[in-house]
Amino acid sequence: MIERINSPRDLAALNSEQLEQLAAEIREFLIEKVSKTGGHLGPNLGVVELSIALHRVFESPNDVILFDTGHQSYVHKILTGRAKDFDKLRQRGGLSGYPSRKESSHDVIENSHASTCLSWADGISKGFELSGQKNRTVVAVVGDGALTGGMSWEALNNIAADKDRQVVIVVNDNARSYSPTIGGLAAHLSTLRLTKGYEKFLDFGKAVLKATPVVGDPLYSAVHGMKKGIKDFIAPQGMFEDLGLKYYGPIDGHNIAELEDALKRAKGFGGPVIIHCITEKGRGYQPALEDEAERFHAVGVVNPETGLPVKKGGTSWTKVFGDELVEIGKENPKIVALTAAMMGPTGLSKFQANFPERTIDVGIAEQHALTSAAGLAFAGMHPVIAVYSTFLNRAFDQLLLDVAMHKAGVTLVLDRAGVTGDDGPSHHGIWDLALGGIVPTLQMAAPRDSHTLREELREAVKVSDAPTLIRFPKGEAIESVPAVRRQDGLDILLEGSNDLLIISIGAMAKLAVDAAKLVGATVVDPRWVKPVNPALVELANSYKKVLVIEDGIKHGGIASTLAEHGVVAESIGIPLEFIEHSNRDEIFNDLGINAQTIAARMQHLVRGI
Numbered sequence: 372m373i374e375r376i377n378s379p380r381d382l383a384a385l386n387s388e389q390l391e392q393l394a395a396e397i398r399e400f401l402i403e404k405v406s407k408t409g410g411h412l413g414p415n416l417g418v419v420e421l422s423i424a425l426h427r428v429f430e431s432p433n434d435v436i437l438f439d440t441g442h443q444s445y446v447h448k449i450l451t452g453r454a455k456d457f458d459k460l461r462q463r464g465g466l467s468g469y470p471s472r473k474e475s476s477h478d479v480i481e482n483s484h485a486s487t488c489l490s491w492a493d494g495i496s497k498g499f500e501l502s503g504q505k506n507r508t509v510v511a512v513v514g515d516g517a518l519t520g521g522m523s524w525e526a527l528n529n530i531a532a533d534k535d536r537q538v539v540i541v542v543n544d545n546a547r548s549y550s551p552t553i554g555g556l557a558a559h560l561s562t563l564r565l566t567k568g569y570e571k572f573l574d575f576g577k578a579v580l581k582a583t584p585v586v587g588d589p590l591y592s593a594v595h596g597m598k599k600g601i602k603d604f605i606a607p608q609g610m611f612e613d614l615g616l617k618y619y620g621p622i623d624g625h626n627i628a629e630l631e632d633a634l635k636r637a638k639g640f641g642g643p644v645i646i647h648c649i650t651e652k653g654r655g656y657q658p659a660l661e662d663e664a665e666r667f668h669a670v671g672v673v674n675p676e677t678g679l680p681v682k683k684g685g686t687s688w689t690k691v692f693g694d695e696l697v698e699i700g701k702e703n704p705k706i707v708a709l710t711a712a713m714m715g716p717t718g719l720s721k722f723q724a725n726f727p728e729r730t731i732d733v734g735i736a737e738q739h740a741l742t743s744a745a746g747l748a749f750a751g752m753h754p755v756i757a758v759y760s761t762f763l764n765r766a767f768d769q770l771l772l773d774v775a776m777h778k779a780g781v782t783l784v785l786d787r788a789g790v791t792g793d794d795g796p797s798h799h800g801i802w803d804l805a806l807g808g809i810v811p812t813l814q815m816a817a818p819r820d821s822h823t824l825r826e827e828l829r830e831a832v833k834v835s836d837a838p839t840l841i842r843f844p845k846g847e848a849i850e851s852v853p854a855v856r857r858q859d860g861l862d863i864l865l866e867g868s869n870d871l872l873i874i875s876i877g878a879m880a881k882l883a884v885d886a887a888k889l890v891g892a893t894v895v896d897p898r899w900v901k902p903v904n905p906a907l908v909e910l911a912n913s914y915k916k917v918l919v920i921e922d923g924i925k926h927g928g929i930a931s932t933l934a935e936h937g938v939v940a941e942s943i944g945i946p947l948e949f950i951e952h953s954n955r956d957e958i959f960n961d962l963g964i965n966a967q968t969i970a971a972r973m974q975h976l977v978r979g980i
């Protein structure tokens with residue numbers, strides 16, 4: 372069946388049995404392919420029927436189908452003629468794990484950061500209206516997790532204001548982000564879920580009453596007028612309708628006929644509509660359904676039969692952090708851990724198991740997390756916010772004004788800093804040092820190994836009158852890059868024989884030491900990169916040549932901060948561009964951040980001494 376689908380138009384000819392068969396084949400296909408490449412298996416298994424129904428009812432790309440976050444767009448890719456490319460999913464030169472304009476005219480948002488889709492839908496539909504592009508419906512598929520992000524509500528507020536707007540919002544409600552979605556909104560959705568049958572009741576009432584002569588029509592209108600009252604009785608917080616959005620649901624997100632029926636009604640409605648679908652994350656794949664923690668939200672390479680990882684990795688930076696935070700939490704009752712819907716991936720599950728009352732999941736709400744943390748600090752706690760580096764970007768204002776300007780004792784722990792690889796341009800954690808570099812009062816450390824991560828984390832949580840930030844990369848931690856000695860807060864990693872000093876930032880240390888050995892340079896790890904340690908400036912100025920190696924963007928990075936302090940240095944870092952998905956080593960090689968290129972650069976510098 373899959374081979375027969377080269378474009379969404381090919382779906383039109385299929386009868387309901389064939390559609391069921393196609394759905395089953397797509398599930399098998401996803402399990403087979405994603406188990407080989409890694410990717411977002413659980414979310415995509417949950418949207419098979421939904422994606423088929425969307426592409427049968429709407430005419431993409433004339434109608435615009437948007438996926439919030441974009442991690443659940445694999446089925447959409449299959450239906451839009453890209454099944455043949457799945458062997459290279461998330462690999463160099465292959466399919467992106469998110470929608471990609473380069474790949475298809477059916478893809479619009481090059482996303483991966485959550486909760487933006489409704490704003491896109493608002494803008495696109497407004498644009499269609501203003502430019503006279505009638506008959507173009509905008510469909511936004513948004514998860515219950517993504518709905519916990521503030522932007523979603525800012526957008527709904529705008530979409531609801533225009534009663535004629537051709538926007539269909541499909542809430543893909545699987546009750547989970549990575550783990551179960553939390554908060555008042557989740558509770559509300561679960562109340563709505565219990566109202567199943569409510570719309571059917573109204574439809575039944577409509578048919579019966581309309582068939583009743585003379586009194587039927589007025590009576591139907593009266594009942595219809597009571598609709599909100601009935602709904603409020605059944606589901607006391609009809610939030611979407613209170614916002615002024617037509618709500619339809621809940622419907623079975625795995626029943627293609629029911630989905631199509633709802634989507635057709637929404638398409639014909641002529642104004643903004645919410646279709647509330649109930650789906651199951653990981654549907655049809657037993658290992659995913661048994662994964663209570665995350666339902667195979669994102670997996671590496673796994674055995675498709677068992678779902679178990681093919682390669683067992685060593686201890687990750689994430690685990691080193693998570694374990695140490697538990698130890699710190701035992702000693703210090705003021706420590707409170709915050710996550711933005713990523714308890715497991717940021718290493719906080721163990722802290723949560725030990726101190727549930729001191730662990731807070733705020734939902735996909737990084738901005739809120741920062742400001743709420745400032746509040747916690749004011750109230751006498753020491754919040755530790757664990758977040759992927761890339762997701763801090765959107766909370767810059769909160770970091771700057773709510774946290775830093777208030778000198779709040781908040782510790783930010785940035786995982787997946789630097790080049791991350793297969794998740795593509797929007798997932799690299801390469802802006803953190805440059806952004807943090809322009810925030811007054813913020814102190815930043817970049818640990819080079821497990822030992823310094825533990826040590827610097829302990830130092831960070833001791834600071835109570837300023838925010839602190841610790842950043843480390845994705846993957847397996849480097850156990851130890853030993854220092855020859857510590858001098859005025861600086862770690863000297865290698866004593867050289869010539870006049871070249873390498874300033875190595877964080878996890879670049881091993882590479883820096885290996886390359887420096889080849890040319891006899893000195894290597895220093897400043898440990899805390901902000902504020903700039905005067906001892907580092909003094910040391911650097913006693914050398915003839917200085918090279919800074921960092922895995923953040925060069926522009927505004929540590930080398931340019933040091934320049935502000937009078938240190939003239941060459942720099943190796945990330946250029947100011949969006950870097951395509953690929954594995955990390957390939958990206959580093961492309962950028963010339965590997966032992967050979969660094970050694971060659973050092974040799975060149977040494978020759979100039």
Ligand SMILES: Cc1ncc(C[n+]2csc(CCOP(=O)(O)OP(=O)(O)O)c2C)c(N)n1
Nearest residue numbers: 414483484485514515516517547548549712
């Ligand atoms: C701003 C931001 N923070 C965190 C994440 C990490 N993340 C990716 S998907 C996801 C959960 C999304 O849940 P939902 O929208 O319900 O989609 P589902 O996977 O359940 O279909 C999270 C937290 C992100 N993509 N963007």
